[in-house]
Amino acid sequence: QVQLVESGGGLVQAGGSLRLSCAASGRTVSNYPMGWFRQAPGKEREFAAAIAWSGGITYYADSVKGRFTISRDNAKNTVYLQMNSLKPEDTAVYYCATKRPGAMWSPHQPTSYDYWGQGTQVTVSS
Numbered sequence: 001q002v003q004l005v006e007s008g009g010g011l012v013q014a015g016g017s018l019r020l021s022c023a024a025s026g027r028t029v030s031n032y033p034m035g036w037f038r039q040a041p042g043k044e045r046e047f048a049a050a051i052a053w054s055g056g057i058t059y060y061a062d063s064v065k066g067r068f069t070i071s072r073d074n075a076k077n078t079v080y081l082q083m084n085s086l087k088p089e090d091t092a093v094y095y096c097a098t099k100r101p102g103a104m105w106s107p108h109q110p111t112s113y114d115y116w117g118q119g120t121q122v123t124v125s126s
Contacts, residue, residue, distance in 0.1 A: 005118070014086060015086065016086050022096030024077050033053050034097070048081070068081060068083050068084070088124045
């Protein structure tokens with residue numbers, strides 16, 4: 001059974017940084033693509049970043065490119081989202097996600113992911 005547990009959210013001032021963690025069990029993060037999505041109140045869940053299973057190719061939403069970095073630590077079976085230069089519009093619940101074996105993967109599409117964590121709140125004050 002795949003379980004994803006996010007942590008690291010919190011309240012930060014604009015311009016600050018946070019690092020989110022996604023600890024996986026029942027899944028080796030180096031063997032599967034992993035994604036970070038976010039959902040602000042009253043808005044749809046949107047793509048933030050993803051990392052492929054081979055070669056570590058990364059993908060970013062235009063809104064976070066240059067500020068966020070996705071990475072993974074295979075020894076800890078954990079994926080991270082380093083968020084710098086945070087803005088109030090980054091305020092959202094952030095979710096970690098991964099997909100089941102064999103399914104097609106479109107990094108930006110929530111429907112490409114089958115397993116989700118419970119989310120961690122990030123609040124950026126102005």
